[in-house]
Amino acid sequence: MQLQLGGACNALHPVEARMARWLLSFRDRIDTDVLPLTQEALSEILGVRRTTVTLLMRNLRASGAIRSDRRGHIEIDPIRLAAAACECHGKIRLEVEKIFSTVTAPSGNPGLVRSRTLDQR
Numbered sequence: 001m002q003l004q005l006g007g008a009c010n011a012l013h014p015v016e017a018r019m020a021r022w023l024l025s026f027r028d029r030i031d032t033d034v035l036p037l038t039q040e041a042l043s044e045i046l047g048v049r050r051t052t053v054t055l056l057m058r059n060l061r062a063s064g065a066i067r068s069d070r071r072g073h074i075e076i077d078p079i080r081l082a083a084a085a086c087e088c089h090g091k092i093r094l095e096v097e098k099i100f101s102t103v104t105a106p107s108g109n110p111g112l113v114r115s116r117t118l119d120q121r
């Protein structure tokens with residue numbers, strides 16, 4: 001699902017929005033605003049030239065979405081970055097949450113409580 005959406009995203013959305021989306025997804029995984037990333041890695045991930053990444057970073061920094069970009073660490077402002085990202089980030093996150101809530105739903109234990117009540121009778 002993530003790959004499918006990712007493919008549509010690559011075809012439909014501008015690279016700046018995709019870069020913002022990718023940085024947000026990465027942040028979701030490592031749970032910190034300082035991402036251990038170089039511009040070189042970003043250019044490989046997004047399949048664009050390094051000079052394009054530099055330009056995009058400059059734009060995002062001007063809008064406050066990127067706080068700093070130094071020595072292989074990119075510090076982001078997740079709220080501002082979300083404003084710059086395409087809607088795919090929210091979609092993918094929603095789907096992932098749906099999958100996890102389905103997986104964890106049985107441990108909500110309504111069944112267990114009921115069978116315990118039955119045992120007492």
Ligand SMILES: [Zn+2]
Pocket residue numbers: 008009010013018021086087088089
């Ligand atoms: Zn997208």
